[in-house]
Amino acid sequence: MINRARDARDRRNGQQVADRRAAVRKAPARRRARWGLLRSAARFQGRRLLAALAAGAVGLLGCVTTPIGRRLGWRWLMHPGRRLYRRLMDAAHANRAQRDGAIRARRAEEEAAADRDLNEIGDRVARPARIIPTAPTSAQEVVNVSGFKFEEAAAEMENAARSYEPDGNMEVLTMIENLPTALLSVANTFRILAERSDEEFAFEKDVAGAFDDIHQQLLNGVDAAETLVPLFRNVHEQDIARHESPRNGSEAEKGWNV
Known part of the structure; x- marks a missing residue:
């Protein structure tokens, strides 16, 4: 069958x-x-x-x-x-x-x-009636392909976020404070691609424009990340104060059992 x-x-x-x-x-x-x-x-x-x-x-x-x-x-x-x-x-x-x-x-x-x-090449070349599989070799050839692997870096960030277990909420605050800088780096990636597509690569202008549109959208994400920092500090002001300005030391603040 x-x-x-x-x-x-x-x-x-x-x-x-x-x-x-x-x-x-x-x-x-x-x-x-x-x-x-x-x-x-x-x-x-x-x-x-x-x-x-x-x-x-x-x-x-x-x-x-x-x-x-x-x-x-x-x-x-x-x-x-x-x-x-x-x-x-x-x-x-x-x-x-x-x-x-x-x-x-x-x-x-x-x-x-x-x-x-x-006069096709396929008509002149002798081929087997069936595809004959070759025996696997013990040594596999490793081919290294150099280039820009943006998808691999993005997948690593996604996996890191999925398995992220912070030691404390203050560590999350530090991550949020660094988030605008990180997103700006991602946005700059597409700005560079837009510039190189327009000046170096053999692409049409529409491709460079599309990269620039992505860059502009990511800049909006940078602005949103910057608003997240004061928002986080405002809604958790008392919690953050216990760590940044503890009364009589950090051990004394633990007496509140929070």
Whole structure:
């Protein structure tokens, strides 16, 4: 059952690869045909414009000949502009159909030639019928990739916050007081990325603007962190005073059993 599912998946993948290869091979022929059809359409519209101008000029003459033709019963004198326009457009339609047919036939020939000329690397390389797994080696090669690993630093901070067990609430106060500086460093990270994206990296200006937007949003977080410090001190003023200004020493404050 598993083998049948794998075979079906391999067939689907192989068909998708073959379709993509065929599209790549036929792309030049289709591109030439598309431009040829566009030029044919433009030529047809040009002939339509010329036909309208010619029919309009003859139509002015028809203002005189049409009443005479009605009176004498001669249809060939009536509406000469309309008949000229119809004749010219019939010829233009026929010529366009002939041109478009030739373009499509040429595209079909080029696509057929591309299908016959299969020169894919995968078709020239001998491959096994099944993927043969290699035996694991005892020594594994370690590849060190240098670069900016912001996600790793962020994950470390998240794990540290999850497992954080402070020795006391005053330690939390110290952390809160240092929080604006820490967030400012994070914000400066994106400011630097914005500057380098604009000046050094081969990025569009929109990318640098997006980094700068993140920098501005993080600066709002810095402002919020700065308001947290006085808030924490105000709501815990008495608790903090017992530690920062203990009465008769820290041991005496423990008498309150808080």
